[in-house]
Amino acid sequence: MSTAKRPPLPVILLANDLLDGEVVFWTGTHWSPEPKDARIAHDDASATALEGAAAKALSANVVVDAYLVDITTDANGHGVPNHYREKIKTEGPSVRRDLGKQAGLYNIVRSGT
Amino acid sequence: MPLLDRNGSKLDDWTISEDGTADAPRILVAFEHLKDALAGNGRGRRIGVAIANTVKADALAPFLNDIDLVSIAFPAYGDGRGFSIAKQLRHAGFKGTLRAAGPLIADQFAYALACGFDEIDLPQAQAARQPVEQWVHAAASISNTYQRGFGAENILDARHAARLARK
Amino acid sequence: MYRYDEFDARLVRERVAQFRDQVARRLDGSLSEDEFKPLRLKNGVYLQLHAYMLRIAVPYGTLSSRQLRQLALIGEKYDRGYGHFTTRTNMQFNWPRLRDVPEILDLLADVEMHCIQTSGNCIRNVTADHFAGIAADEIEDPRPTAELIRQWSSLHPEFDYLPRKFKIAVTGAEHDRAVVRAHDIGLRILRNAKGEIGYEVMVGGGLGRTPMIAKTIRSFLPKADLLAYLEAVLRVYNLEGRRDNKYKARVKIMVHEIGAEEFARRVEAEFARLDGPAIAADPEEVARIAAYFASPAYETLPARASGFEAAKAENRAFATWASVNLFTHKVPGYAAAVISLKGIGDAPGDITSAQMRVVADLAETYSLDELRITHAQNIVLPYVKKDDLFVVSQTLVEVGLATANAGLITDIIACPGLDYCSLATARSIPIAQALAHRFADEKRQLEIGELNIKISGCINACGHHHVGHIGILGLEKSGQESYQITLGGDATETAAIGEILGPGVPADDVPDAIERIVSVYLAQRTSGETFIEAVRRLGLAPFKAAFLEKTHAPA
Numbered sequence: 001m002s003t004a005k006r007p008p009l010p011v012i013l014l015a016n017d018l019l020d021g022e023v024v025f026w027t028g029t030h031w032s033p034e035p036k037d038a039r040i041a042h043d044d045a046s047a048t049a050l051e052g053a054a055a056k057a058l059s060a061n062v063v064v065d066a067y068l069v070d071i072t073t074d075a076n077g078h079g080v081p082n083h084y085r086e087k088i089k090t091e092g093p094s095v096r097r098d099l100g101k102q103a104g105l106y107n108i109v110r111s112g113t
Numbered sequence: 114m115p116l117l118d119r120n121g122s123k124l125d126d127w128t129i130s131e132d133g134t135a136d137a138p139r140i141l142v143a144f145e146h147l148k149d150a151l152a153g154n155g156r157g158r159r160i161g162v163a164i165a166n167t168v169k170a171d172a173l174a175p176f177l178n179d180i181d182l183v184s185i186a187f188p189a190y191g192d193g194r195g196f197s198i199a200k201q202l203r204h205a206g207f208k209g210t211l212r213a214a215g216p217l218i219a220d221q222f223a224y225a226l227a228c229g230f231d232e233i234d235l236p237q238a239q240a241a242r243q244p245v246e247q248w249v250h251a252a253a254s255i256s257n258t259y260q261r262g263f264g265a266e267n268i269l270d271a272r273h274a275a276r277l278a279r280k
Numbered sequence: 281m282y283r284y285d286e287f288d289a290r291l292v293r294e295r296v297a298q299f300r301d302q303v304a305r306r307l308d309g310s311l312s313e314d315e316f317k318p319l320r321l322k323n324g325v326y327l328q329l330h331a332y333m334l335r336i337a338v339p340y341g342t343l344s345s346r347q348l349r350q351l352a353l354i355g356e357k358y359d360r361g362y363g364h365f366t367t368r369t370n371m372q373f374n375w376p377r378l379r380d381v382p383e384i385l386d387l388l389a390d391v392e393m394h395c396i397q398t399s400g401n402c403i404r405n406v407t408a409d410h411f412a413g414i415a416a417d418e419i420e421d422p423r424p425t426a427e428l429i430r431q432w433s434s435l436h437p438e439f440d441y442l443p444r445k446f447k448i449a450v451t452g453a454e455h456d457r458a459v460v461r462a463h464d465i466g467l468r469i470l471r472n473a474k475g476e477i478g479y480e481v482m483v484g485g486g487l488g489r490t491p492m493i494a495k496t497i498r499s500f501l502p503k504a505d506l507l508a509y510l511e512a513v514l515r516v517y518n519l520e521g522r523r524d525n526k527y528k529a530r531v532k533i534m535v536h537e538i539g540a541e542e543f544a545r546r547v548e549a550e551f552a553r554l555d556g557p558a559i560a561a562d563p564e565e566v567a568r569i570a571a572y573f574a575s576p577a578y579e580t581l582p583a584r585a586s587g588f589e590a591a592k593a594e595n596r597a598f599a600t601w602a603s604v605n606l607f608t609h610k611v612p613g614y615a616a617a618v619i620s621l622k623g624i625g626d627a628p629g630d631i632t633s634a635q636m637r638v639v640a641d642l643a644e645t646y647s648l649d650e651l652r653i654t655h656a657q658n659i660v661l662p663y664v665k666k667d668d669l670f671v672v673s674q675t676l677v678e679v680g681l682a683t684a685n686a687g688l689i690t691d692i693i694a695c696p697g698l699d700y701c702s703l704a705t706a707r708s709i710p711i712a713q714a715l716a717h718r719f720a721d722e723k724r725q726l727e728i729g730e731l732n733i734k735i736s737g738c739i740n741a742c743g744h745h746h747v748g749h750i751g752i753l754g755l756e757k758s759g760q761e762s763y764q765i766t767l768g769g770d771a772t773e774t775a776a777i778g779e780i781l782g783p784g785v786p787a788d789d790v791p792d793a794i795e796r797i798v799s800v801y802l803a804q805r806t807s808g809e810t811f812i813e814a815v816r817r818l819g820l821a822p823f824k825a826a827f828l829e830k831t832h833a834p835a
C-alpha cells in the first residue's frame with residue numbers, strides 16, 4: 001500500500017472485507033459496503049489519513065487489498081471512480097445488473113470497524 | 114534462531130563458523146569453506162555445511178560421508194528448491210541431519226519432513242507468529258499421501274498391503 | 281467413473297480440516313496475508329473484484345449426477361444461484377464468503393470432490409479429452425492415466441512450491457481435443473512398433489504472455505515409467521526454472537531458453553538416477569484405477585435408430601440440433617450430446633442451479649449417470665441412446681439449453697474478464713454476447729460452419745485466445761477497453777498460435793471487425809473448405825486488409 005503510487009486527488013479508500021470479500025469503503029470511522037459512504041480526500045493531508053487507515057486495517061486483519069482510487073464527485077457529492085475497472089468494482093458485474101451493490105445485494109455479515 | 118523438529122522445539126548445538134575456524138565441537142561452515150574445514154579437521158570436530166538453494170546436490174556428493182549436517186537456505190517460503198535438493202541428497206545416500214533454514218510456514222512442515230528434512234531453523238519473527246504447537250499440529254494434519262518414496266508410508270503401498278491381506 | 285476409496289476420502293476430509301485451521305490462523309494473525317494467499321489459492325480461493333471466488337476441481341471434466349446436484353445446492357446456498365465452467369473444466373462460484381468456504385468444502389467432500397490445487401504454483405487439475413472412452417479414434421482411454429496423475433500430484437511434498445503453475449493434459453486419441461500442446465506437459469497415448477502402449481511426452485507449451493507450443497522430449501515412454509519420468513521433469517523444473525521474474529517462470533520459458541534437447545537431456549539424466557519401480561504405481565493399482573473406466577454395459581442397438589430418424593424428419597429444430605450438437609459414438613445406436621452453455625446472449629460457461637439439476641436428471645436417466653465438462657465450456661452427455669435424444673433435447677429446450685451451436689461461430693469461449701476477475705484489463709463477456717447476437721441467425725451460422733472464437737480479458741489468456749481461429753484479447757489503451765484480434769490459432773493436433781491482425785479496436789467495433797473477417801472467408805472459400813483451412817491457404821493478407829478497412833457506416 002505504502003509503496004503504491006498515490007493516484008491523483010480527489011481519492012477514496014476501498015478494500016475487500018477479509019472474511020466476506022465484499023468491497024468496502026472507508027468512511028472516516030469505519031468500513032461501509034456503500035460506495036456513497038466513502039470519505040473523499042481532496043488534499044494530501046486527508047489522503048495521508050486514508051493511507052493510515054488502510055495500514056491500520058490491514059495489520060488488524062480486517063480487510064485485504066486496500067488502496068486509494070481516484071474519483072470525480074457526482075451531483076450528490078458522492079465519489080465515482082474515474083477508471084472503468086474501479087467503477088465495475090464499485091457497482092457489480094456489468095453483465096449482471098441483478099447482482100452486487102448495484103442491485104442492493106451485499107455479501108457481508110458484519111460491517112468492519 | 115529457533116530450531117524445531119517433529120517433536121517440537123530443539124536446542125541448536127551447532128556453532129556457525131562461516132570460515133570453519135571456530136573452536137567448537139560442531140561447526141556449521143559456508144559451502145565455499147567446506148573443503149578447507151574438512152581438510153584441517155584434525156580435532157575431531159563435527160562439520161556441517163550451510164548452502165544456498167542454488168548449490169547443486171552433485172556438488173556436495175564428494176563430501177556426504179564426512180559431514181553431519183546440511184543446512185539448506187529457504188530465502189522465502191514460496192521458493193521450493195530446497196525440497197528437491199533435500200530429496201536428491203537423501204537419494205544420494207546422505208544419512209546426516211538435514212536442516213531447512215528460513216521463513217518457512219507451518220503448513221510446509223509435513224512436506225519438509227517428507228522430502229528428508231529433520232529440522233527447521235526459523236527466523237525469530239516467524240517463530241513468534243507461528244508457535245511450535247502450530248508446527249507439530251500442521252505436521253500431522255494429513256495422515257497419508259499418495260507419493261511413493263516420500264516418508265515411511267503412502268497410500269499406494271497401503272492399498273497394496275490391503276490387497277495382499279485380502280488374498 | 282472413479283470412486284474414492286477410504287484413503288482418498290480421508291485425505292480430502294483432512295484437507296478440509298487443514299483449510300479450516302488455516303482460515304482460523306489467518307484471522308488470529310498467525311498467518312499474514314502474504315502467507316495465507318498461496319495457501320488459499322492452493323485450495324481454489326481467489327480474491328476477485330467483488331468477492332472471493334471458489335474454483336472447484338472437476339478432474340478431467342468428469343462429473344456424476346449426484347456431484348452436479350451438489351454443485352447446484354452450493355450455488356443456491358452459498359452463492360447467487362449459478363456457477364461458471366472454465367476452460368480447464370473446473371467450476372467457479374463468484375460470490376462465496378471466505379467464512380463459508382470450509383463448509384462448502386465439506387459439502388464437496390460428501391460427493392468426492394475438492395478444490396485441491398485448482399490454483400497456485402503447483403500441479404493443477406489434470407485435463408483430458410472430454411470424449412474419452414467414447415471416441416472411435418481412441419488408442420486408450422486417457423482417464424486412468426489422468427486419475428493416476430491426479431493422485432500422484434495431489435499434495436506432492438516436493439512440487440507444491442514450484443516457480444509457477446504447472447498444467448498437465450492427456451489425450452488418448454489421434455485427434456487432440458485436450459489441447460495438449462498448450463500445456464506444461466502434454467501426454468499423448470500411442471502404440472509403438474512392437475504394439476506396446478506408452479506416451480509421447482511434450483513439454484513447455486502454454487498460453488499467457490508468451491504463448492508456446494509444447495515440444496516433444498520423449499517420443500515413447502513406457503507406461504510403467506510415467507510417474508518416475510514426471511518426477512524427473514518436475515524436479516528439473518523445480519530446481520532450475522526461473523524464479524527471478526514471474527513472467528518467465530513457466531517451464532515453457534526454461535525449455536525455450538535452454539532448448540528442448542538440453543531440457544530433455546537434463547530430464548533423462550535425472551530419470552536415469554531414479555529408482556523407477558520404487559516410484560511407480562504397481563500394476564494392480566493401475567488396473568484398479570482403470571477398472572473404474574471400463575466400458576459401461578452398452579445395449580446392442582441397430583446403427584440406424586428409427587425413432588431418432590423419425591423425430592428428425594418431423595421436427596426441424598431437433599434435426600438441426602442433432603446435426604450440430606452430436607458427436608459420433610464408437611458404439612452403434614448411441615451418441616454423445618453436447619449441451620451448449622452458449623445460448624445467444626448468455627455468459628459463456630454460466631449455468632444456473634436450476635439448470636444444473638435438470639442436466640443432472642437427464643444424465644441420470646439417459647446417460648448412465650455421467651456427464652463431462654469440455655474445455656470449450658460446454659457439457660456433454662456421453663452415453664445417450666439415439667432414440668432417447670429427442671426427449672433429452674425437448675427437456676433442454678424447456679430450460680434454455682438446446683442452442684444448436686456446438687463448434688459454430690456463436691460457441692464462443694470467454695473467460696470471466698473484468699466483470700468478475702481482478703486481473704482483467706477489459707471485459708470479455710459483453711464481447712461474447714455482442715458477437716453471439718450479431719451471428720445469432722441459425723442458417724447463417726451453419727453456412728459459416730466450424731469457427732472458434734476465443735476471448736480473454738487479459739494477457740493471462742484463460743480464454744485461450746491464442747489458439748482460437750479468431751482470438752480476441754481485451755486490453756487497456758489510454759484508459760479505455762481495447763480489443764486485439766488474432767487470426768489462425770488452432771487448438772488441435774495441428775496446434776498454432778494466432779497472429780495479430782492490427783491495432784486494437786474499441787468494444788463497439790468488434791462485431792463489425794469479425795464480420796469483415798468472416799466475409800473474406802465466405803467470398804473466397806472453395807467448396808467444403810472450413811474457415812481455418814481457408815486461413816491457412818490464403819494466408820493472413822486478405823483478412824488483414826479487410827480488418828484494417830474501416831467500416832463506413834452512415835452517420
Ligand code: SF4
Binds near residue numbers: 695741743
Ligand atoms: S484471462 Fe485474465 S481476465 Fe480472463 S480470467 Fe484469466 S486472468 Fe482473468
